[in-house]
Amino acid sequence: xxxxxxxxxxxxxxxxxxxxxxxxxxxxxxxxxxxxxxxxxxxxxxxxxxxxxxxxxxxxxxxxxxxxxxxxxxxxxxxxxxxxxxxxxxxxxxxxxxxxxxxxxxxxxxxxxxxxxxxxxxxxxxxxxxxxxxxxxxxxxxxxxxxxxxxxxxxxxxxxxxxxxxxxxxxxxxxxxxxxxxxxxxxxxxxxxxxxxxxxxxxxxxxxxxxxxxxxxxxxxxxxxxxxxxxxxxxxxxxxxxxxxxxxxxxxxxxxxxxxxxxxxxxxxxxxxxxxxxxxxxxxxxxxxxxxxxxxxxxxxxxxxxxxxxxxxxxxxxxxxxxxxxxxxxxxxxxxxxxxxxxx
Amino acid sequence: xxxxxxxxxxxxxxxxxxxxxxxxxxxxxxxxxxxxxxxxxxxxxxxxxxxxxxxxxxxxxxxxxxxxxxxxxxxxxxxxxxxxxxxxxxxxxxxxxxxxxxxxxxxxxxxxxxxxxxxxxxxxxxxxxxxxxxxxxxxxxxxxxxxxxxxxxxxxxxxxxxxxxxxxxxxxxxxxxxxxxxxxxxxxxxxxxxxxxxxxxxxxxxxxxxxxxxxxxxxxxxxxxxxxxxxxxxxxxxxxxxxxxxxxxxxxxxxxxxxxxxxxxxxxxxxxxxxxxxxxxxxxxxxxxxxxxxxxxxxxxxxxxxxxxxxxxxxxxxxxxxxxxxxxxxxxxxxxxxxxxxxx
DNA sequence: CTGAAAGCGCTTACAG
DNA sequence: CTGAAAGCGCTTACAG
Numbered sequence: 001x002x003x004x005x006x007x008x009x010x011x012x013x014x015x016x017x018x019x020x021x022x023x024x025x026x027x028x029x030x031x032x033x034x035x036x037x038x039x040x041x042x043x044x045x046x047x048x049x050x051x052x053x054x055x056x057x058x059x060x061x062x063x064x065x066x067x068x069x070x071x072x073x074x075x076x077x078x079x080x081x082x083x084x085x086x087x088x089x090x091x092x093x094x095x096x097x098x099x100x101x102x103x104x105x106x107x108x109x110x111x112x113x114x115x116x117x118x119x120x121x122x123x124x125x126x127x128x129x130x131x132x133x134x135x136x137x138x139x140x141x142x143x144x145x146x147x148x149x150x151x152x153x154x155x156x157x158x159x160x161x162x163x164x165x166x167x168x169x170x171x172x173x174x175x176x177x178x179x180x181x182x183x184x185x186x187x188x189x190x191x192x193x194x195x196x197x198x199x200x201x202x203x204x205x206x207x208x209x210x211x212x213x214x215x216x217x218x219x220x221x222x223x224x225x226x227x228x229x230x231x232x233x234x235x236x237x238x239x240x241x242x243x244x245x246x247x248x249x250x251x252x253x254x255x256x257x258x259x260x261x262x263x264x265x266x267x268x269x270x271x272x273x274x275x276x277x278x279x280x281x282x283x284x285x286x287x288x289x290x291x292x293x294x295x296x297x298x299x300x301x302x303x304x305x306x307x308x309x310x311x312x313x314x315x316x317x318x319x320x321x322x323x324x325x326x327x328x329x330x331x332x333x334x335x336x337x338x339x340x341x342x343x344x
Numbered sequence: 345x346x347x348x349x350x351x352x353x354x355x356x357x358x359x360x361x362x363x364x365x366x367x368x369x370x371x372x373x374x375x376x377x378x379x380x381x382x383x384x385x386x387x388x389x390x391x392x393x394x395x396x397x398x399x400x401x402x403x404x405x406x407x408x409x410x411x412x413x414x415x416x417x418x419x420x421x422x423x424x425x426x427x428x429x430x431x432x433x434x435x436x437x438x439x440x441x442x443x444x445x446x447x448x449x450x451x452x453x454x455x456x457x458x459x460x461x462x463x464x465x466x467x468x469x470x471x472x473x474x475x476x477x478x479x480x481x482x483x484x485x486x487x488x489x490x491x492x493x494x495x496x497x498x499x500x501x502x503x504x505x506x507x508x509x510x511x512x513x514x515x516x517x518x519x520x521x522x523x524x525x526x527x528x529x530x531x532x533x534x535x536x537x538x539x540x541x542x543x544x545x546x547x548x549x550x551x552x553x554x555x556x557x558x559x560x561x562x563x564x565x566x567x568x569x570x571x572x573x574x575x576x577x578x579x580x581x582x583x584x585x586x587x588x589x590x591x592x593x594x595x596x597x598x599x600x601x602x603x604x605x606x607x608x609x610x611x612x613x614x615x616x617x618x619x620x621x622x623x624x625x626x627x628x629x630x631x632x633x634x635x636x637x638x639x640x641x642x643x644x645x646x647x648x649x650x651x652x653x654x655x656x657x658x659x660x661x662x663x664x665x666x667x668x669x670x671x672x673x674x675x676x677x678x679x680x681x682x683x684x685x686x687x688x
Numbered sequence: 689c690t691g692a693a694a695g696c697g698c699t700t701a702c703a704g
Numbered sequence: 705c706t707g708a709a710a711g712c713g714c715t716t717a718c719a720g
Contacts, residue, residue: 001458002713013691018715028689045458049396050713053696058393060441065430073423074620082442083417086409090444095461097404098430098440114345114389116697117439223620250624276418276567277621280594346697357707362699372705394697397712460713 001044010038021046052116060097061089061301062118064108065125067100072125075221075247076275077290081146084294085122092302094119106135113141119305122146122297127189144301146293148314149191156304157312158296160288162192165317166199169242169270169286172319174207176327178240178268182215182233184226184252185244193218196244196272212236219248226251234259239267240325246271246278246285253281263324274320282323289315345388354382365390396460404441405433405645406462408452409469411444416469419565419591420619421634425490428638429466436646438463450479457485463649466490466641471533488645490637492658493535500648501656502640504632506536509661510543513586513614513630516663518551520671522584522612526559526577528570528596529588537562540588540616556580563592570595578603583611584669590615590622590629597625607668618664626667633659 007014012035019026020035027035038044052058063085065072072078082096089096097118101108109132112118120142123132128150136143137153145157166183173181183200186193197216204211215236219225226248233241234255243249249271256263263269264282271278274287293315300310321328351358356379363370364379371379382388396402407429409416416422426440433440441462445452453476456462464486467476472494480487481497489501517525527544530537541560548555559580563569570592577585578599587593593615600607607613608626615622618631637659644654665672 003715004713014714015691015693015716016689019690022715026689031689043458045455047397047713048459048461049393049402050460050696051715052393053391053397053698053713054715056696067431073427074420075423076418076420079417079419079422086442086444087411089442096442098426098433098442100430100434111389114387116391116393247620250621254624276591277594277624280567280598280621280625347699348697358698359700359707359709360705363706366699370705375705391697394712395699397697397714398699400712 001042003044003046006035006038006042006044009042010035056116057305058116058119059093060095060118061085061298062097062099062109062112062121063124064099064101064112064121066103066105068103075273077273080290081124081294081297084291084296085298088295088298089302092298094298094302106131109136109141110139113139120144120301122301126191128191128194130191142301142304144297144304146297147191148195150194156300156310158293158300158315159312160290160293160315161317162195162288163199163202165272165286165288165319166196166242166244167203168199168317168319169272169284170200170203171206172321172328173240173242173268173270173325174203174209176268176325178326180212180215180236180238180240182217182236182238182241183244184217184219184229184233184241184248186218186221186248188218193244200242221245221247223247223251223254227255230255231259234261241267241269243269243271246273246275246283249283249285250277250281253283264322264326264328268325268328270319270325274318278320279322284322284324284328285320287318287320289317345386347388347390350379350382350386350388353386354379400460401649402460402463403437404439404462405429405642406441406443406453406456406465407468408443408445408456408465410447410449412447419617421617424634425468425638425641428635428640429642432639432642433646436642438642438646450475453480453485454483457483464488464645466645470535472535472538474535486645486648488641488648490641491535492539494538500644500654502637502644502659503656504634504637504659505661506539506632507543507546509616509630509632509663510540510586510588511547512543512661512663513616513628514544514547515550516665517584517586517612517614517669518547518553520612520669522670524556524559524580524582524584526561526580526582526585527588528561528563528573528577528585528592530563530565530592532562537588544586565589565591567591567595567598571599574599575603578605585611585613587613587615590617590619590627593627593629594621594625597627608666608670608672612669612672614663614669618662622664623666628666628668628672629664631662631664633661 003014003017006017020032086096124146126147126149130149133151148157148159217229219229230252261267271283271285274285278285296313303310347358347361350361364376430440467487468490470491470493474493477495492501492503561573563573574596605611615627615629618629622629640657647654
């Protein structure tokens with residue numbers, strides 16, 4: 001079943017069938033009706049490969065995940081981002097295509113593009129001065145970053161307000177009377193870690209407090225590192241810990257309970273991401289609208305591919321206070337749950 | 345940069361360049377060396393779109409997610425499945441392509457295949473007598489199912505032993521002296537729910553117990569439904585609850601605590617999936633090797649596409665007992681955590 | 689408004 | 705072992 005069959009059966013040329021599909025306004029009403037009737041009847045669908053070869057557009061958005069940061073697959077963050085991306089891609093007739101690479105192996109991007117597999121990329125898990133950004137820019141490959149790395153080149157991004165979110169969380173802890181705040185942050189090279197550190201710093205500055213460098217820790221966004229670094233933080237006599245991810249905070253909760261400390265009673269903690277399990281664990285957290293960020297990223301990338309001018313966007317975060325903070329609102333989780341259900 | 349450029353620069357025909365790439369054994373050593381040198385030097389990569397058009401193979405594996413079961417995006421199950429699929433696809437030079445559909449909207453599959461976007465499908469979230477299976481079979485589209493639905497046609501699948509997993513969990517609860525067991529199961533139409541129910545039934549039968557139908561509940565795999573159905577179960581005076589998913593169990597824990605019941609002390613519960621948060625919540629669970637199932641599914645599909653004969657596979661599950669069961673092993677979670685870390 | 693024809697970048701059957 | 709040529713299924717500039 002190909003365009004020639006449709007042409008033959010509707011008594012027109014293949015050019016006309018193609019126009020009915022791609023530029024219907026160029027075709028006389030009656031011809032169009034005739035052709036569409038045949039297309040409908042035979043359930044014809046144009047071969048996108050042939051179309052791609054002609055138009056030099058693939059209709060695919062690429063996403064490359066480093067296998068080393070493999071844990072991103074397991075985080076709810078990933079699923080929600082995917083959901084947002086797919087929803088919008090679909091709406092515009094695009095598809096999401098997946099690949100993995102090693103570390104910031106720049107060649108995977110170039111290769112996918114040169115092979116004509118994708119029209120552009122959504123870049124995640126980004127480092128400051130990420131070599132991928134330089135490459136994509138140099139090769140003039142369309143891309144949108146989820147995040148805001150330092151860079152020598154201009155780029156388009158969709159990001160949440162990591163600095164603001166951490167600022168508010170830090171400020172909240174200070175206002176509730178905490179004296180020795182630790183920050184258990186993500187890998188230093190990642191731009192998201194820098195932003196969160198900036199927020200932490202700014203809040204301290206606004207309250208004329210100085211940051212004790214030994215209270216700022218760095219690790220992977222894993223339960224393991226949350227556990228390990230919390231143990232280290234406890235040796236420094238902290239009374240509050242800010243985690244750069246709920247998963248890290250989960251590991252932290254274990255370390256705390258191990259040490260006989262109950263979050264919200266003996267020590268205060270706040271996470272980041274507000275993953276579903278946090279509600280159950282009564283963990284306070286900074287919520288970011290991941291699905292919407294994914295939607296925005298897809299929208300920006302598609303517009304960029306289609307030659308429109310686009311503008312980056314930052315999404316606000318929301319501080320969710322639960323029992324894990326001493327002197328916090330102490331909303332009971334079941335109440336929150338019931339409210340949640342009532343709202344739906 | 346195209347094959348013609350390589351041909352010109354190496355002083356051979358495009359046919360020869362193509363052979364170097366696709367059938368190197370057909371080319372004389374010296375010619376091959378010459379051509380490869382040029383390819384290397386210019387960083388040439390063949391256009392896969394043109395190749396696809398010629399070979400009628402796309403190199404893409406399709407996965408269609410129903411937007412209604414949108415929550416699959418948020419579950420760790422999804423990420424791990426993706427990870428397994430991508431790993432193997434990559435290894436064989438394939439890519440994963442994504443799409444969404446409404447309910448079991450069969451046409452999305454047909455369309456993606458007819459448009460020549462994918463060579464075959466991984467089908468998830470499958471119902472008994474799923475119309476998608478009938479369609480894919482009828483259209484002779486290669487596909488592998490993650491799950492084992494009832495069906496009038498033969499198919500290839502990769503699945504975990506859901507029946508066995510539930511059987512062991514049920515049996516464990518019975519052996520620990522529980523009398524009134526509730527099963528909070530997933531949607532009845534889904535094949536996975538049927539398998540889990542069968543395991544529940546079989547364990548009762550082996551202990552010459554009868555199942556009280558009013559103790560078997562059905563709902564979505566969500567925290568909300570876990571919460572709601574647990575409330576209903578409590579009215580029936582149960583002393584143990586088996587959940588068909590940890591996320592449901594999380595909702596259940598809330599409902600139990602709401603009623604002043606602590607899992608492992610006043611009532612026993614076991615979940616399914618063993619998601620990361622379960623360890624922290626001391627929730628017992630049936631673990632399935634999702635990433636390996638994904639790997640197997642990709643492997644089967646690729647072999648099938650390439651014309652090999654393949655065999656379905658069932659993966660064993662593992663019962664993980666934590667504090668949530670009365671009389672269970674009562675492993676302390678921090679011990680488990682430390683062991684975990686030690687192993688890495 | 690419509691058609692004939694060229695061409696997108698490959699692969700492979702055929703001939704030598 | 706290698707080359708010339710046909711053809712995969714489309715789209716679009718050109719001509720009418």
